Amino acid sequence: MRDYPQDKLLxxxxxxxxxxxxxxxxxxxxxxxxxxGFMIHLYVGQEAVATGVCxxxxxxxxxxxxxxGHGHLIAKGGRIDLMMAELMGKEAGYCRGRGGSMxxxxxxxxxxxxxxxxxxxxxxxxxxxxxxxxxxxxxxTACFFGDGASxxxxxxxxxNLAATWCLPVVFVCxxxxxxxxxxxxxxxxxxxxxxxxxxxxxxxxxxxGDDVLAVLEATERSVERARKGDGPSLVEATTHRWxxxxxxxxxxxxxxxxxxxxxxxxxxxxxxxxxxxxxxxxSALERVREEVxxxxxKARAFAEECPEPKPEDDASMIFAGGDA
Amino acid sequence: xxxxxxxxxxxxxxxxxxxxxxxELERDPTVFLMGEDIRFSIFGPTKDLHLEVxxxxxxxxxxxESAFVGAAVGAALTGMRPVVEIMxxxxxxxxxxxxxxxxxxxxxxxxxxxxxxLVIRAPGGFMSSSAAQHSQSLEALFMHVPGLKICLPAxxxxxxxxxxxxxxxxxxxxxxxxxxxxxxxxxxxxxxxxTVPLGKAAVRREGDDVTVFAVSxxxxxxxxxxxxxxxxxxxAEVIDARSLIPLDKDTLLSSVRKTGRLVTVEEGCLTxxxxxxxxxxxxxxxxxxxxxxxxxVAAKDQPxxxxxxxxxxCAPSSRSIQDAVRSCLDG
Ligand SMILES: Cc1ncc(C[n+]2csc(CCOP(=O)(O)OP(=O)(O)O)c2C)c(N)n1
Ligand SMILES: [Mg+2]
Numbered sequence: 001m002r003d004y005p006q007d008k009l010l011x012x013x014x015x016x017x018x019x020x021x022x023x024x025x026x027x028x029x030x031x032x033x034x035x036x037g038f039m040i041h042l043y044v045g046q047e048a049v050a051t052g053v054c055x056x057x058x059x060x061x062x063x064x065x066x067x068x069g070h071g072h073l074i075a076k077g078g079r080i081d082l083m084m085a086e087l088m089g090k091e092a093g094y095c096r097g098r099g100g101s102m103x104x105x106x107x108x109x110x111x112x113x114x115x116x117x118x119x120x121x122x123x124x125x126x127x128x129x130x131x132x133x134x135x136x137x138x139x140x141t142a143c144f145f146g147d148g149a150s151x152x153x154x155x156x157x158x159x160n161l162a163a164t165w166c167l168p169v170v171f172v173c174x175x176x177x178x179x180x181x182x183x184x185x186x187x188x189x190x191x192x193x194x195x196x197x198x199x200x201x202x203x204x205x206x207x208x209g210d211d212v213l214a215v216l217e218a219t220e221r222s223v224e225r226a227r228k229g230d231g232p233s234l235v236e237a238t239t240h241r242w243x244x245x246x247x248x249x250x251x252x253x254x255x256x257x258x259x260x261x262x263x264x265x266x267x268x269x270x271x272x273x274x275x276x277x278x279x280x281x282x283s284a285l286e287r288v289r290e291e292v293x294x295x296x297x298k299a300r301a302f303a304e305e306c307p308e309p310k311p312e313d314d315a316s317m318i319f320a321g322g323d324a
Numbered sequence: 325x326x327x328x329x330x331x332x333x334x335x336x337x338x339x340x341x342x343x344x345x346x347x348e349l350e351r352d353p354t355v356f357l358m359g360e361d362i363r364f365s366i367f368g369p370t371k372d373l374h375l376e377v378x379x380x381x382x383x384x385x386x387x388x389e390s391a392f393v394g395a396a397v398g399a400a401l402t403g404m405r406p407v408v409e410i411m412x413x414x415x416x417x418x419x420x421x422x423x424x425x426x427x428x429x430x431x432x433x434x435x436x437x438x439x440x441x442l443v444i445r446a447p448g449g450f451m452s453s454s455a456a457q458h459s460q461s462l463e464a465l466f467m468h469v470p471g472l473k474i475c476l477p478a479x480x481x482x483x484x485x486x487x488x489x490x491x492x493x494x495x496x497x498x499x500x501x502x503x504x505x506x507x508x509x510x511x512x513x514x515x516x517x518x519t520v521p522l523g524k525a526a527v528r529r530e531g532d533d534v535t536v537f538a539v540s541x542x543x544x545x546x547x548x549x550x551x552x553x554x555x556x557x558x559x560a561e562v563i564d565a566r567s568l569i570p571l572d573k574d575t576l577l578s579s580v581r582k583t584g585r586l587v588t589v590e591e592g593c594l595t596x597x598x599x600x601x602x603x604x605x606x607x608x609x610x611x612x613x614x615x616x617x618x619x620x621v622a623a624k625d626q627p628x629x630x631x632x633x634x635x636x637x638c639a640p641s642s643r644s645i646q647d648a649v650r651s652c653l654d655g
Contacts, residue, residue: 103456314629
């Protein structure tokens with residue numbers, strides 16, 4: 001068992017707990033009609049994946065996110081007040097209210113975009129990695145995608161390209177067992193997604209995605225390899241989606257028992273136990289929770305109060321040269 | 325008792341789509357459905373349909389638009405009539421090669437050896453902050469591809485009738501349904517032989533002052549604009565395009581010859597849109613009847629924004645149609 005400084009553990013805990021409380025608050029607000037749109041894909045249950053992966057990255061490394069992207073951005077350092085403002089479609093939001101939940105991102109933080117097109121990021125990530133190589137930096141790109149996305153052509157094309165050109169990409173498959181309503185057994189024939197790495201002659205491993213330290217350590221291995229110039233690898237993190245596919249989803253394709261079973265592997269409860277085992281006292285965790293609660297409340301209040309965007313400003317965002 | 329030729333039932337647009345699919349699955353053993361999560365069915369038309377027909381004819385696919393649309397081309401070339409669903413019309417971009425280079429051209433390239441009886445259903449249109457990648461109306465892109473037919477049902481009855489014609493047609497047909505119309509309701513003929521032919525427009529409101537040519541979700545906005553204008557004594561004739569390829573030129577041109585004015589309305593963006601083609605057609609074929617320049621109403625030339633305030637400013641509306649008509653008459 002590797003030793004971690006206490007503050008490192010608390011930092012991981014803070015990130016996971018922030019994601020959890022942010023998402024639960026968004027869920028409540030969505031139910032109350034406060035968040036526009038009906039496709040709000042929440043990250044509850046998957047917190048350890050984004051947290052572990054981003055903790056293994058440098059600030060100047062890139063991530064490529066998905067439709068289920070709030071957790072990725074928080075883990076990469078996203079400010080939850082600006083995120084909440086974006087989800088409410090406000091001018092102060094990260095995308096000035098133009099993107100919303102499915103497109104939430106901050107390039108300044110190295111996030112190359114959440115995405116409404118399943119699988120699109122799998123082709124974008126090798127490009128960011130190629131760019132790092134051409135620019136002569138040692139930046140690594142972590143590419144998040146789901147089990148469902150691993151069936152798109154871009155998965156196979158992206159892995160092949162990255163492997164052939166030896167690009168610094170860490171492909172992170174968040175395997176939550178479902179692509180929307182379709183269970184894995186109905187959408188792919190392989191039992192392990194990581195196995196597919198062998199088709200491109202790159203390393204692939206399956207890890208417990210609800211164990212944040214396991215995610216962190218596996219990502220560190222992959223990042224180190226990529227940074228050294230040894231090329232891409234594939235990490236399959238098995239995890240659980242607690243909510244419906246999106247907030248309006250009845251989720252009637254999963255039994256109540258199955259849904260309850262998801263919560264048995266709570267990445268946050270498991271990490272709390274691990275922290276205590278590793279000598280952290282419970283009151284430190286309690287303090288983090290209180291601070292996070294206050295921060296989430298503040299973020300919500302900020303977002304509710306800030307102004308709406310103006311249609312006349314749209315034109316300046318279409319082309320880089322400004323108004324066409 | 326089997327429904328008679330005149331029986332109708334009040335139902336939603338998505339139920340009408342379902343009825344068409346079910347009737348055609350029952351009528352023709354070569355018809356089958358494919359798409360992502362279609363047994364679950366986000367908008368309802370195919371929910372649990374596999375329980376009502378042979379389950380292997382309602383196939384949930386992996387997330388792999390290029391492969392399942394390509395597979396539909398392969399099946400269509402070899403004697404089947406696949407009906408595939410693209411969950412949101414925006415995702416059609418993922419399988420453009422299979423549609424544009426394969427489905428549309430297979431017959432011509434082979435000197436007419438084969439036919440490609442393939443239907444692609446895809447819901448488009450604005451709906452409650454779905455943002456840039458889930459809101460588009462891409463029909464105009466496909467008007468530029470010879471070999472494809474395109475229809476856009478705007479009512480529940482047409483949702484049934486046009487889809488049935490598309491399935492029975494021997495060519496690839498894109499049926500752009502509309503997300504926001506799925507839950508609208510009206511009377512729908514129950515006769516299993518009821519179809520609405522491709523290439524036949526419908527006059528939804530009669531009038532002598534201006535022709536309003538509307539597409540898909542904009543038909544009802546055009547009719548309500550027409551009703552509002554009538555209170556000021558302006559009588560608009562609203563034409564529901566129904567099909568873009570083939571296009572019902574006769575209905576369009578004879579209306580413009582009567583009114584002398586044309587406004588086109590669509591949810592796709594302005595530049596290179598449906599309206600551009602319609603205006604070009606009318607100016608070249610009915611120039612002498614025009615009393616004023618035609619006006620196009622469309623979405624703004626920009627990606628569709630998420631914020632409800634911005635989305636509303638980007639989309640065409642009953643209000644913008646009324647303004648366009650007034651500008652025609654004032655001009
Ligand atoms: C190209 C494309 N096809 C379909 C969809 C609709 N869709 C959105 S998310 C999703 C399921 C994705 O599953 P997975 O990759 O496992 O991610 P998860 O939702 O489980 O996080 C589907 C089918 C889409 N957005 N883009
Ligand atoms: Mg999944």
